Amino acid sequence: SSELTQDPAVSVALGQTVRITCQGDSLRSYYSSWYQQKPGQAPVLVIYGKNYRPSGIPDRFSGSSSGNTASLTITGAQAEDEADYYCNSRDSSGDHLNVLFGGGTKLTVL
Amino acid sequence: EVQLLESGGGLVQPGGSLRLSCAASGFTFSNYAMSWVRQAPGKGLEWVSATSGTGGSTYSADSVKGRFTISRDNSKNTLYLQMNSLRAEDTAVYFCAKVFGDYVIDYWGQGTLVTVSS
Numbered sequence: 001s002s003e004l005t006q007d008p009a010v011s012v013a014l015g016q017t018v019r020i021t022c023q024g025d026s027l028r029s030y031y032s033s034w035y036q037q038k039p040g041q042a043p044v045l046v047i048y049g050k051n052y053r054p055s056g057i058p059d060r061f062s063g064s065s066s067g068n069t070a071s072l073t074i075t076g077a078q079a080e081d082e083a084d085y086y087c088n089s090r091d092s093s094g095d096h097l098n099v100l101f102g103g104g105t106k107l108t109v110l
Numbered sequence: 111e112v113q114l115l116e117s118g119g120g121l122v123q124p125g126g127s128l129r130l131s132c133a134a135s136g137f138t139f140s141n142y143a144m145s146w147v148r149q150a151p152g153k154g155l156e157w158v159s160a161t162s163g164t165g166g167s168t169y170s171a172d173s174v175k176g177r178f179t180i181s182r183d184n185s186k187n188t189l190y191l192q193m194n195s196l197r198a199e200d201t202a203v204y205f206c207a208k209v210f211g212d213y214v215i216d217y218w219g220q221g222t223l224v225t226v227s228s
Binding site: 033035042045054086088089090097098100102103104 | 145147154155156157160169171172205211212213214215216217218219220221
């Protein structure tokens, strides 16, 4: 099966822009979704599809994709954005359904 | 309001069994695929299993295939995960999740902790 690879940790100054990336062969066939998880809480969907935000997600969150890389961009990061971020997609390899998650990126807002 | 409430977690010995339940409300349960996702302590998310809206199609990760069985009772709006032959590495918080499209998870339960230890 395929894998999704994320940088383990990223930091950003308050109010600045940060990009979190996710790489994997499956991203050539399927869009990535992005989830935010704060300590002790369930994940929350922040971006899905081409670049869609669920209701209630601030518009400073956006998504993009090119080739085998998906990106989550936070424009004007806020203190409350400090969290773990996970990408996921369907696996395009194999003959049965498999769903992939990236290893997660810990975002620190300085 | 969509709500997913897991139950059934706890401490179990290696080789033992456990059944998790997830009571769903706030949406037409039978119209949506559902999934289980787990998270070992201090680790990332791992997809475990999924089922179609009717329950007629089920899928599992290689790590649990042959040991875990996902099922659903649409008359009770409840999702299940039967876990057999449990191993220490199955220790995790298990999340119930509502799925749409290409396995996008739009709602998550709060999770139930399964600890496999002697």
